[in-house]
Amino acid sequence: MANILVVGAAGFIGSHMVKMLLSLGHEVVSFDNLSSGHRDAVLGGRFVLGDLADHLSLDKLFDESHFDGVMQFASSIQVGESVRDPSKYYRNNLVNTLNLLDAMVRHDVRHLVFSSSAAVFGEPCAIPINESHPLCPLTPYGQSKLMVERILADYDHAYGLKSVSLRYFNAAGADPDGLLGERHDPETHLIPLALRAALGHIDRLTIFGNDYATPDGTCIRDYVHVEDLCHAHRNALEYLFSGAASDAFNLGNGQGFSVQEVLKTVEEVTARRVPANLGSRRSGDPARLVADSDKAKTLLHWSPKHADLRTIISHAWQWEMRSLAI
Numbered sequence: 001m002a003n004i005l006v007v008g009a010a011g012f013i014g015s016h017m018v019k020m021l022l023s024l025g026h027e028v029v030s031f032d033n034l035s036s037g038h039r040d041a042v043l044g045g046r047f048v049l050g051d052l053a054d055h056l057s058l059d060k061l062f063d064e065s066h067f068d069g070v071m072q073f074a075s076s077i078q079v080g081e082s083v084r085d086p087s088k089y090y091r092n093n094l095v096n097t098l099n100l101l102d103a104m105v106r107h108d109v110r111h112l113v114f115s116s117s118a119a120v121f122g123e124p125c126a127i128p129i130n131e132s133h134p135l136c137p138l139t140p141y142g143q144s145k146l147m148v149e150r151i152l153a154d155y156d157h158a159y160g161l162k163s164v165s166l167r168y169f170n171a172a173g174a175d176p177d178g179l180l181g182e183r184h185d186p187e188t189h190l191i192p193l194a195l196r197a198a199l200g201h202i203d204r205l206t207i208f209g210n211d212y213a214t215p216d217g218t219c220i221r222d223y224v225h226v227e228d229l230c231h232a233h234r235n236a237l238e239y240l241f242s243g244a245a246s247d248a249f250n251l252g253n254g255q256g257f258s259v260q261e262v263l264k265t266v267e268e269v270t271a272r273r274v275p276a277n278l279g280s281r282r283s284g285d286p287a288r289l290v291a292d293s294d295k296a297k298t299l300l301h302w303s304p305k306h307a308d309l310r311t312i313i314s315h316a317w318q319w320e321m322r323s324l325a326i
Helices: 012-023 055-064 079-084 086-106 140-159 190-199 226-241 259-270 294-299 309-325
Strands: 003-007 027-032 046-049 069-072 111-117 162-168 170-172 205-208 223-225 247-251 276-279
Touching: 003 012, 012 027, 012 226, 055 086, 069 086, 069 226, 079 086, 079 140, 086 111, 086 140, 111 140, 111 226, 140 162, 162 226, 170 226, 190 205, 190 259, 190 309, 205 259, 223 226, 223 309, 226 247, 247 294, 259 309
Parallel strands: 003 027, 003 069, 027 046, 069 111, 111 162, 162 247, 170 223, 205 276
Antiparallel strands: none
């Protein structure tokens, strides 16, 4: 049993992580400022309301508990917003994470799992994307994640802070028990938007371009179930506890689904039509983003258990229906 600090614990992936860690018998302290998360999504353990920008709050947190490891999920995640307001992204994703790292060093906590992103790669040179792919982010969001990865390498060399950076492709799905799901405001992810369009909660979904070099003309993405991401974080922390070196890993299913395939599957799962409009392409949207996760499978002993698109959408649909009843 370990004592683990989960930062950004009230968000989509962080809340699922807390639930899993508690089920495995770990002690968990959740830290979140609730700027975008939800207090009721943290289903147990100790909750601390605090902000990574507050150095005194961080020192108090680390003085009160000795943590065996830290998981950092707290970040702003809207790619388009990062282009319009880069200051927010560099402050929240970069500066605030630096504050966390400094607190860890001051209090001799040496194991971190960092929530990174496939956005560090930019326009793909080859599909599937492995860890040796060039790192050329197209947006401040991707830049902020890559900057943290580079800082982590320096903190390892200088201070012995060991870390694993997990580069998600498209996080999706929901807790299979139906207790947790996506609650972003605003919501920008395709699957929950398609489900809400099917429910009539939004008038229409917008498809951003249908003239890409793909079989049906719409973008192809690699969707990885949130519970599978949590398993990867757990394995990554155990990997660090075993004395392994700092590293970065891609996390995806290794298969891609187009926007049209997602909408078709949503209609099959919900038995409802998804009304949609065609919009123009978004700047910086590659035609295909698909992960090569062989490195994580080999070194972290990780493989996705919920790789089927229908399963991912069914779990998300279960959450949407439950959230209506709350």
